[in-house]
Amino acid sequence: MRNPRTRATVSRCLALLAFAGITSTAIADSSGKWQNGQEIYQKVCGYCHEANVGPVLKGRSLPVEYVSYIVRHGNRAMPSFRPSEIDDEMLAQVARLISGKPVQ
Numbered sequence: 001m002r003n004p005r006t007r008a009t010v011s012r013c014l015a016l017l018a019f020a021g022i023t024s025t026a027i028a029d030s031s032g033k034w035q036n037g038q039e040i041y042q043k044v045c046g047y048c049h050e051a052n053v054g055p056v057l058k059g060r061s062l063p064v065e066y067v068s069y070i071v072r073h074g075n076r077a078m079p080s081f082r083p084s085e086i087d088d089e090m091l092a093q094v095a096r097l098i099s100g101k102p103v104q
């Protein structure tokens, strides 16, 4: 545990476990439907990306296609999300929000 890399990995894994708990509850409560990309960003992405678990996303002009790809496929510690969790329309909204483009 002295190695900072190991510690970072462990805390990411713990965050992932905690996250699995919160999403299943959030999804059950909203019957799989989100109101908009803002809600997804705050309740799902922000859980890691506004808490230093994942890298800062906003203000970097990340391309919409890139964000959508990562959300569907995941990348190392970044979990992937299925259409049953975040549908295509909501994914497009959250990706536009992150990229800094107008949402509608």
Ligand code: HEC
Residues within 6 Å of the ligand: 012, 015, 016, 019, 040, 041, 044, 045, 046, 047, 048, 049, 053, 054, 055, 057, 062, 066, 067, 070, 071, 075, 076, 077, 078, 079, 081, 086, 094, 095, 098
């Ligand atoms: C459980 C925590 C967690 C959640 C929830 C999460 N992410 Fe991530 N995300 C990460 C981590 C950790 C990384 C860094 C992955 C790596 O490089 O090892 C990451 C990386 C990314 C990247 C790549 C960033 C870069 O610098 O290239 C994007 C884009 C991204 N996430 C988008 C999202 C979006 C959009 C959501 C919400 C739908 C989301 N993430 C939810 C943990 C999370």
